[in-house]
Amino acid sequence: MELPFKDIRLQSYISMSLFERALVSFGYRNICGIDEAGRGPLAGPVVAAAVILPISHSIIGIRDSKQLSRLKRELLFDQILKHAIASGVGIVDNETIDEINILNATLLAMRQSLSLLSTTPDYLLIDALTLPAIGIPQSGIIDGDNLSITIAAASIVAKVTRDR
Structure with missing residues (x-):
């Protein structure tokens, strides 16, 4: 089914927010995306x-950092x-x-990255992995940087930080 929007970026934003919107419907508010660069x-x-975005934010264009130009990653960062x-x-x-x-x-x-957050997340969305024994509900999502807006945001922050 095609969405009735002409702007592909808006379509992408909506489809990449499905996990977050589902979690919000269950009462979660501080949903944290986690991803890495350099493996x-x-x-x-x-x-x-690790990135916690507001439930409703206006950042359009977030997606997997590997799909973005260096300039676009920097701007989104x-x-x-x-x-x-x-x-x-x-x-x-x-060495480690x-x-x-x-x-x-x-x-x-x-x-x-989690220990440096100024706000405690109440749910984690992690690209492909889970973090054992941390006491926070979580989901590891295969290809999460393509499926979750918060994981994609974390992928951009990780990639730009590593490249700098």
Whole structure:
């Protein structure tokens, strides 16, 4: 079914907000998206970002950071940080990655990003993973950076931070 909107960005925003809208209907308000950048490269740190966006925000164009130009990521990065209720970034260096492996380094960076939030989330949407033993309800969503607006926002923050 095609939506009756001509603006593809608005269609994308609506379809990428389905998880968040469902959670809001269950009473969740501080929904945090978490994603990482740097799991693929052989060198450099892994960077994870956690972002809580307002339930209704006006940032159009958020999607998976890998689908955006560098300039568009930079512009959205500024908008996301300006409008976010809270955001945090965790960074694990390549020496630590070598010691504990990339999966554990990714989980560590995600935990760090959560610990830096100024507001406690009441639900986590995480790209492909879950964080055990943290006491916050959560869902790991495969391809989450393409399906969730908050995970996509976190992917942009993580990617821009890593690239800088």
